[in-house]
Amino acid sequence: MIGFLGSLAFFLVFILVIALANAIRVVREYERLVVFRLGRLVGERGPGLVLLIPIVDRAVKVGLRTVAMDVPPQDIITKDNVTVKVNAVIYFRVVASQQAVVEVENYLYATSQIAQTTLRSILGQAELDELLAEREKLNQALQQVIDRQTEPWGVKVTTVEVKNVDLPQEMQRAIARQAEAERERRAKVINAEGEYQASARLAEAAAIIGREPAALQLRYLQTLAEIATENNSTTIFPVPVDFLRAFMSSAERGK
Structure with missing residues (x-):
């Protein structure tokens, strides 16, 4: 009889320990416990130490982190x-x-x-x-x-x-062709813009030279100097009459 009572007491203590372990919950800061009591929603608990009624309460843990x-x-x-x-x-x-x-x-x-x-x-x-x-x-x-x-x-x-x-592969090839065509179009536009700006500058230079004949003669002399520097061979070139007119006038005054 004593042995039976001892076993019963041990069993009851064991059940009590398990019940207490299930009744005590530690809820982290990023968690919540949704508590149901006999199937009815009671509310949420946590964070911290939460006490539940054994067998009666059932808790569902939910995380609040992203x-x-x-x-x-x-x-x-x-x-x-x-x-x-x-x-x-x-x-x-x-x-x-x-x-x-x-x-x-x-x-x-x-x-x-x-x-x-x-x-x-x-x-x-x-x-x-x-x-x-x-x-x-x-x-x-x-x-x-x-x-x-x-x-x-x-x-x-x-x-x-x-x-x-x-x-799809065919769509990738089509997009690649479209991108290449767009790059070629932009290159042509940039090239045309450069040609336009260059022609505008040449027109301005021609207008300046047209107003100042001496500028044309200076440009002519500069070109001759560049030819003489780059080429070691003999070069024959025509001399404009306007360029020699100043020397001819000086010779006539000397006579």
């Missing part, structure tokens, strides 16, 4: 009928732990599914050029739509970023 979740690659047909494969990353966090537990079965899975369907819907309304060039505007549209749908679950979507846009 979660970075990859959105798997999605096949998307753009507005101009181009098939691309796009993936993204979404940043969100729980702002109302009770709603995250009561309103949705698994808020992580639900947010992932909403992100995938919204990615296909929003990007399918954009053209390929917009998808490649206006990434920031599309990211903002995705964030607003996903956040509006997850708000009843107590989930706040802070950022959505489109990561990669995979194009």
Whole structure:
């Protein structure tokens, strides 16, 4: 009889220790406990030391830190009928732990599914050029739509970023040809602009020389000096009459 009572006492102490261990919870700063008492929502507890009633209370732990979740690659047909494969990353966090537990079965899975369907819907309304060039505007549209749908679950979507846009090979070649044609066009425009500026400068120089005959003679002498410096061979060149007229006038006055 004594042995039976001792075993019973040991068993009761063991059950009491387990119950106390389950009744005492330490909740970190970035966590909350959503407590249900006999199936009815009581509220959230934490952070710090939380005491629960054994057997009666059931607690669900919810993290409040920001979660970075990859959105798997999605096949998307753009507005101009181009098939691309796009993936993204979404940043969100729980702002109302009770709603995250009561309103949705698994808020992580639900947010992932909403992100995938919204990615296909929003990007399918954009053209390929917009998808490649206006990434920031599309990211903002995705964030607003996903956040509006997850708000009843107590989930706040802070950022959505489109990561990669995979194009078909033929589309990549077409874009490369388009970029090359654009570079050639810009080169021709720059070359034409340079020719225009050079011709304008030449016209100004011709006008100045036309007004000042002495400038033409000085330019002629400069050209002769350059030819004499660059070439060691004998060079025959015509001499303008206007250039010799000054020397002829001096000779006549000497006579």
